[in-house]
């Protein structure tokens with residue numbers, strides 16, 4: 001047998017999530033935090049137009065896309081970097097900045113993929129407990145080690161769906177040593193209630209803070225694989241050395257530029273999703289189950305025991321609804337449900353009510 005990188009060989013096998021339902025049924029997948037609606041006609045047309053020059057490599061400077069992002073968020077185009085999903089940007093950041101012996105600090109329910117990446121580069125991972133499924137800045141600060149090079153925070157959180165106020169992120173940044181990188185994963189930021197808090201992009205202009213966002217969620221382009229981040233100039237320089245310059249295809253760049261330019265479509269989608277989220281949360285609360293307050297396109301439901309969560313998961317699956325178990329996050333009593341269309345949410349609420357009526361231990 002040929003020898004793999006020992007870090008990789010020691011990892012558990014990659015497990016594809018099981019999204020299957022009984023034979024003959026068409027699955028409704030509410031397990032991936034994908035968008036409830038397909039891309040707009042404008043986005044679809046932009047992709048069709050872009051294939052006309054498909055013989056060329058994509059623009060490795062993402063010129064149009066960065067201009068579209070900058071126009072919406074009022075950012076310096078030079079500090080925007082795009083990648084094949086925000087995941088690629090996070091991987092490249094870790095490659096560029098973490099070495100064996102370094103430590104990364106993340107929070108209890110932070111994005112699991114980051115742990116895998118840290119291990120791959122030989123760094124150790126410290127985990128700060130959350131309080132009520134929320135990032136707790138005091139605990140993050142208490143968990144810092146002298147070797148901590150990178151602090152990773154997801155806001156709003158996944159799988160919690162909870163959000164902390166950006167003033168807390170600012171407090172965290174101010175209390176961290178200046179040369180510790182702070183990576184704030186804002187994959188779900190566009191779902192946060194309007195007026196809840198101001199953006200934190202300025203932190204990337206004044207110190208070692210990186211903010212990543214994605215087109216996979218609010219913009220409904222998970223299949224196109226486009227993410228972007230706002231980077232301090234010095235960090236951008238290092239990152240570009242290890243980032244695949246052609247990873248965002250010309251079709252994906254066209255799709256993302258068109259989606260970014262159509263803010264009213266995104267806003268409408270976000271409102272529709274919030275309405276369905278509130279409907280489903282209330283319906284599940286009415287069944288006597290706890291739902292964490294979410295400002296994202298998914299909710300986390302606490303079924304009290306792992307047995308109850310398992311039973312609800314199976315019942316939903318028998319009714320073609322596939323949701324996400326949370327064992328990997330150490331939350332075996334919880335299920336995460338992506339917010340879908342009104343029809344899908346009514347079906348989910350009715351099916352869970354049917355499950356609740358069954359005799360339970």
Ligand SMILES: Cc1ncc(COP(=O)(O)O)c(C=O)c1O
Pocket residue numbers: 032033084085086087088111154157158185187213214215216222225226227
């Ligand atoms: C918290 C969080 N960060 C990052 C990502 C990755 O997003 P992308 O599709 O941009 O790689 C996800 C995807 O589900 C996510 O939930």
